[in-house]
Amino acid sequence: MSVPVLLDVDTGIDDSLALLYAVASPEIDLLGASCVAGNVPLDAVVSNTAAVLDLAGRCDVETAPGCDRPMARPLKTTPETHGPTGTGHAMPAASPDRSSERSGIDLVIDTARSRPGEVTLVALGPLTNVAVALDREPRLLTLLDRLVIMGGCFGVAGNTAPRTEWNTHVDPEAARAVFAAAGRGACNLPLVMPLDVTEQARLLPHHVARMAEIGGESMEFLDPLLAGPEAGRLMSFITDALRFYMEFHQRYDGFYGAFVHDPFAVAAAVDPSLVTTVETTVDVETAGELTTGETVADFRDSWGRPPNAAVAVAARADVFLERLVVRLGGLLRSRP
Ligand code: RIB
Ligand code: CA
Numbered sequence: 001m002s003v004p005v006l007l008d009v010d011t012g013i014d015d016s017l018a019l020l021y022a023v024a025s026p027e028i029d030l031l032g033a034s035c036v037a038g039n040v041p042l043d044a045v046v047s048n049t050a051a052v053l054d055l056a057g058r059c060d061v062e063t064a065p066g067c068d069r070p071m072a073r074p075l076k077t078t079p080e081t082h083g084p085t086g087t088g089h090a091m092p093a094a095s096p097d098r099s100s101e102r103s104g105i106d107l108v109i110d111t112a113r114s115r116p117g118e119v120t121l122v123a124l125g126p127l128t129n130v131a132v133a134l135d136r137e138p139r140l141l142t143l144l145d146r147l148v149i150m151g152g153c154f155g156v157a158g159n160t161a162p163r164t165e166w167n168t169h170v171d172p173e174a175a176r177a178v179f180a181a182a183g184r185g186a187c188n189l190p191l192v193m194p195l196d197v198t199e200q201a202r203l204l205p206h207h208v209a210r211m212a213e214i215g216g217e218s219m220e221f222l223d224p225l226l227a228g229p230e231a232g233r234l235m236s237f238i239t240d241a242l243r244f245y246m247e248f249h250q251r252y253d254g255f256y257g258a259f260v261h262d263p264f265a266v267a268a269a270v271d272p273s274l275v276t277t278v279e280t281t282v283d284v285e286t287a288g289e290l291t292t293g294e295t296v297a298d299f300r301d302s303w304g305r306p307p308n309a310a311v312a313v314a315a316r317a318d319v320f321l322e323r324l325v326v327r328l329g330g331l332l333r334s335r336p
Helices: 014-026 042-055 105-112 128-136 167-168 170-181 205-214 234-254 260-269 317-334
Strands: 003-009 028-035 062-065 121-125 147-152 192-193 219-222 226-227 274-282 283-286 295-297 310-317
Touching: 003 260, 014 028, 014 042, 014 062, 014 121, 014 234, 014 260, 014 310, 014 317, 028 042, 042 062, 042 121, 062 105, 062 192, 121 260, 128 147, 128 170, 147 260, 167 170, 167 295, 170 192, 170 295, 192 260, 192 274, 205 219, 205 226, 205 234, 205 317, 234 317, 260 310, 260 317
Parallel strands: 003 028, 003 121, 028 062, 121 147, 147 192, 192 310
Antiparallel strands: 219 226, 274 310, 283 295
């Protein structure tokens, strides 16, 4: 049975892989993508999301523009991570403007209302859209089957500041509002995929080579990552986007590869056996001089507050990576 899924994205390179993974996964019924400003400005997120879905043969999937800035702060983007346009060295042809008439917020609310208890919303960027949707529809978390959040870090160093992960760092007020809503009960606890587990999955050049082989494609080089001269459009996109992302990780994390946070969150959303979770209370710092955006988990219940999250604390990263390689390889085989 397929799982109805909405993705909230700030497309970016790993968001692109998450979109491709969702399209390539037979158990996922991708209902739409709501876009939020984050890695790049909103207009680039919308254009990138539509372009990736077109490359995957899914121009039928609704792409809706959501919030163009955080709730209470100026937007921060990260061109150094995802490139000036958000897809690294890849410059996918912008598809004709097919962004939805309705906003990303309305896409989320309308879909949850129309299929109560069925839809999984996977938030892969700052939580601005989710927080605004909750403000407009306070029942949202009970109307959804589940909310899955890629974000936060608890026992590992942050990737944006010493204690903060990018998505919660960009919009701490939105993240705090979402966790507060989840703590008011009557919903499945959101699954939280923090850096603690997403950084256990490192996509390396040999994974891309295997993806290409499965997809009937060839690689010119693995370092730097370069597709063969006869590569199809989707293979060229994947290698050109990942080459930029791997260069970034070489500079900042000391390895030529890529943390693939967002597709891991999508994979865990539809296969909870990929992660081990602990139910706890999470809150978000919004006024710290050094720690604004930090996600704080009360694992020892010192606050005495009801749990509001199922935080992934361990993961089967290798199983996920194998699934990512095989499924994207299968998608490559199906695309020109
Ligand atoms: O910290 C990783 C997250 O921030 C991912 O969602 C990535 O796309 C960026 O948005
Ligand atoms: Ca993202």
